[in-house]
Structure formats: structure tokens, C-alpha cells
Amino acid sequence: MSKVVLYIATSLDGFVAGENDDISWLFQFNDVDYGYDAFFSRIGAIVEGRRAYDLEIKHGWEHAHPVSTFVLSHSQPERKPLRSDIVFTDDDIADVLRRAKQVSDKDVWIEGGANVAQQFIKRRMVDEIVLSIAPVLLGRGISLFGDAGEQLNLSLGEVRRFDKGLVQLCYDFQSR
Template sequence: MKRKVIVYIATSLDGYIATEDDSLDWLFKVEGEGDNGYSEFYDTVDTIVLGRRTYDWIMDHEKENFPYKNKKCYVFAKSIHEPNNNIEYVDGCIVEFIDMLKGAEGKNIWIVGGGDLISHFVKENLVDEFIITIAPTIIGKGIPLFNKQNTEIELELKSTRRFNQFVELHYIKRQDEITRVNG
């Protein structure tokens, strides 16, 4: 079975993944149900992809408790950084790198974030599925899940699930319906 690239993320009702100062406090105020399906999803992936800013946020908030120790983790960064036992830095063509990962044996590939990296993956048509959990919170401004771009992708709703106040939307990309919009 071919590996899939999946965006699995929570967002506010108005489409933000964090406040302007990178806070997720709004998310943790919402009453969920268990782990809102996280463990079930986590078992389907063996590779994690993150942007440098998201990685730095995780390290600032989790301190020494890196949450993805049992997975292969890649951090896209534009500059060279010190070696790390938990992650491997990547500075190269995202399309070629993801094609290489998808061609290897393994489980699915999770794009943890952030918004800029997700938008780049969307622009390059690299995302196979979106699992987006909506929190009943309106932030007003912040870091958007999707940046404005000239890409239109038609999706097909695979499923919805409710976790108390959260709603999970699971979409798959329609392979035959990808278009680029000029402009």
C-alpha cells in the first residue's frame, strides 16, 4: 500500500491554527472527548514532517519531552543546525524529498505544521488527505491554516466525527480534480 501524506491538525472555527503570538491556549479551553482520536491517528503514521518554527514551539513548550520519539522526524529548515537525536534537518527540494519518502516502505506521513509548510505542500500537490478538527472558537486573527495561494484542490468528504465540542472533518484529495488557478 502506498504511503499517504496527511495533514492532521486542529483549527479555530475561523481557520486559524494559532494566535499571532503562537498561543494554543484557546484550543485547550475546549472540552473534548478522550484524546479526540489522536492515538488512533498516531498509530497510522511512522514519519513526521514539521517546519522549523513549529519544531521550535514544540521544544519550547514540551522542554525535554519530545512528543514524537518513536517516529522518524524531519524538520524543514533553511539553515544548518546542530545534530539532534530526535530529528533530522532537511534543506532541499520538498517535492523530491516527499517523493522519496512516499516511495519507501512504511506507514503514512504526517505534516504536523505549521501553516507555511502546509501551504507549500498544498501548492505542490503533495497532500493526500486532510484531517481537520474544528474547535468552536473564533480567534479573529492569527496564523491561518491555509495561506492565500493560486491552487484549487477539490476534496471528497470521507468522514466526520464528533469529540464533544470538537468536529473532525476527514477529506481525501480527488485525484482527477486538481487545477491551478492563474493569477
């Protein structure tokens, strides 16, 4: 059975981006093999927010994830996406997740950003969190978890250590 996986990177102090959606602090880790290819081989669909999509366009990453992608947005993009499997939707996230699961029997990646991750976590619609932590302190920016609203217990699965001090923590939700 497919899983819903939040796979995301943060700074050591818990930010997914600096001020003004700055992710340049992550670029120093571009040459680190942190298991992305193995992870992505499990993915059949992606759900992401509009700001994450816009960052991908800004950096020329439109074709980086060649699977069906559902972009949560209240508006359509200024230009038509280059891929026909990119869908902009303002449907409820439960409906979007159902549609994403219908595309493939593989896992669904909740790609980002923080607001999207928080929505799925608050509604307990995530099975697994794979958190890559960069040894960088940003001091301010966009917090990954923000206000979870309540205590949520996780079970630590794997801990992986990579070059340049990057670590990856893999958690499962204890109860749903």
C-alpha cells in the first residue's frame, strides 16, 4: 500500500527557507548524495504548494520531478505549465490526496512548502516524515512545523549521516 511521505530539508533551527523564500543556503549540499534517487524511485505523485512550484520555475526545475504533480493554489499560473501532468487545484487536500493516490500505486510525496506540510500533518494525512537537516542556522525564515496545534508522537526509524554534516531522520506516525 502506498504511503504519504513528507520528504523535506530544514536548517538545524527548523527553517525550510530563509527570508523571502531564500533557499540558496541549501545549494552547498547539491553535491551530497543523500538518497534522493532511491527515495524518488518510490514516488508516483507529488503534492506541493504554489510557492514551492514558483521556486521550481524560478530555478529552472520544471522537469526535475517527472511524475504527476498537484499544485495547491487559489489561482492558475501566469503561463501554462510545460507538462500536462501538472494540475493546479484549490480542492480540499483530502480530495487532492485521493486523486494523487489514483495516479499510481507508488507513494505520494508531500514536497512543500511549510504551509502545505503543516496542513497535511494537522489533519494526520502523513504516514512518514523524512527530514534532512543541514548544519546551518538561519535565525529566521519559514518554520517547517510552525504550530502543530497539538502533540503528535512519532517513532524514529532510521538515522542517516551524509557528507558535509547533513543528517536525515526518518519518522513514522505512531497512531493515526
